[in-house]
Amino acid sequence: MTETTLVKALSVPEAIATRRSIRKYTDQAVPQQDLETILQLAGLAPSAWNIQPWRFAVVTNPEVKARLKAAAYGQGQVESAPVVLVAYSDMQHALANLDDVLHPGIPAEQREGSIQGILGAFAGQSTEEQEAWGAGQTYIAVGYLSLAARSLGYDTSLMLGFNPEQVKEILGLPAHVRIPALIPLGVAAEEGFPHFRYETSQIAQFVN
DSSP: OOTTOSSSOOOHHHHHHHOOBOOOBOSOOOOHHHHHHHHHHHTTOOOGGGOOOEEEEEEOOHHHHHHHHHHTTTOTHHHHSSEEEEEEEOHHHHHHTGGGTSOTTSOHHHHHHHHHHHHHHHTTSOHHHHHHHHHHHHHHHHHHHHHHHHHTTOEEOOBOOSOHHHHHHHHTOOTTOEEEEEEEEEOBSSOOOOOOOOOHHHHOOOOO
């Protein structure tokens, strides 16, 4: 990682175990290089057909954050965090650029067939249905992002409480996109609540 990171990078189990939902942040800036590392790692999330419909708007401008806070019903973490990431899916862009996401190992004579196969799978869906599917894929990248941030010593809050239409208007996003989460990110100014989760036996069954 970079010399600008706050701590020695945590392992995946350490990042998972220490992640908290943080609502109060210090004013310490997040270096650009760290943001790029976090986003790069989030972009390694898996997606069906490798479509990668997720996109991220990175907001650091105080005036824009204040407007996003209003769109998030006054939740203070949006304004106190030095960075707010707006995760959204844009399936229309993704489907129009499938050649960009097909693995380069696919032979040239098979690429067009692969593209048509993917387009055919979504042909019977409305734009709203396509974007709902893309939002489901985007949640995977949001999970990766939260752990990538934690691994570098930063904290996040994965927010679902906001008016998506207002957020689109503030950021100038296309009307068709879906916004699964707002993600305040920065250095925690509180410990946050410790994990309180089901035991593994309550969420999993081992089938012989």
